[in-house]
Amino acid sequence: AQSVAQPEDQVNVAEGNPLTVKCTYSVSGNPYLFWYVQYPNRGLQFLLKYITGDNLVKGSYGFEAEFNKSQTSFHLKKPSALVSDSALYFCAVRDQAGTALIFGKGTTLSVSS
Amino acid sequence: GAVVSQHPSWVICKSGTSVKIECRSLDFQATTMFWYRQFPKQSLMLMATSNEGSKATYEQGVEKDKFLINHASLTLSTLTVTSAHPEDSSFYICSASGTGEGTYNEQFFGPGTRLTVL
Numbered sequence: 580a581q582s583v584a585q586p587e588d589q590v591n592v593a594e595g596n597p598l599t600v601k602c603t604y605s606v607s608g609n610p611y612l613f614w615y616v617q618y619p620n621r622g623l624q625f626l627l628k629y630i631t632g633d634n635l636v637k638g639s640y641g642f643e644a645e646f647n648k649s650q651t652s653f654h655l656k657k658p659s660a661l662v663s664d665s666a667l668y669f670c671a672v673r674d675q676a677g678t679a680l681i682f683g684k685g686t687t688l689s690v691s692s
Numbered sequence: 693g694a695v696v697s698q699h700p701s702w703v704i705c706k707s708g709t710s711v712k713i714e715c716r717s718l719d720f721q722a723t724t725m726f727w728y729r730q731f732p733k734q735s736l737m738l739m740a741t742s743n744e745g746s747k748a749t750y751e752q753g754v755e756k757d758k759f760l761i762n763h764a765s766l767t768l769s770t771l772t773v774t775s776a777h778p779e780d781s782s783f784y785i786c787s788a789s790g791t792g793e794g795t796y797n798e799q800f801f802g803p804g805t806r807l808t809v810l
Binding site: 615620623681685 | 726735736738785787798799804
């Protein structure tokens with residue numbers, strides 16, 4: 580069975596500092612990995628995905644994530660956080676195209692000015 | 693990019709009534725649509741997967757007679773919450789995948805529907 584773990588309920592970062600939101604996964608086959616962001620009372624916004632290829636994936640709004648197969652991780656990173664990055668972040672996985680995404684519990688990112 | 697819409701975005705209804713939520717893919721053919729439910733400050737829980745022209749596959753614990761899903765065309769899926777009760781109040785989000793290039797490896801999410809049952 581597929582699963583995603585986001586070990587941190589909340590991450591607090593000062594504006595301008597680098598941020599990391601952690602995600603580990605478990606799938607039976609090759610993973611398809613995604614990061615989404617959600618603002619209050621809004622739907623999900625796609626940030627980035629890893630399907631195959633380079634382990635370092637660059638996405639929207641300056642975010643990037645690194646796929647680490649040996650550690651089964653796909654941590655989300657940004658070199659310099661903005662207050663506007665404050666939101667709820669979800670990591671998601673599936674093991675083949677066309678199937679439903681399984682989501683982690685979400686991590687609230689709070690960036691202080 | 694591929695766009696998915698939901699209607700209504702917000703609905704309030706009385707207990708015992710039924711509510712229909714529409715999910716539309718606006719610029720691609722959605723062979724598969726997914727319905728999720730999200731409680732406040734919690735994750736998205738998959739309710740069901742529907743393929744166009746077929747019966748939906750429901751996740752364990754989801755009542756198929758309460759949450760009726762219809763995927764009659766390649767651009768429209770509907771979720772009907774029958775005899776709604778206050779505990780059905782939630783944020784319902786749909787997503788869609790296609791078969792064409794650019795839509796097969798991703799799910800495109802609708803903006804969500806906030807259901808409040810009084």
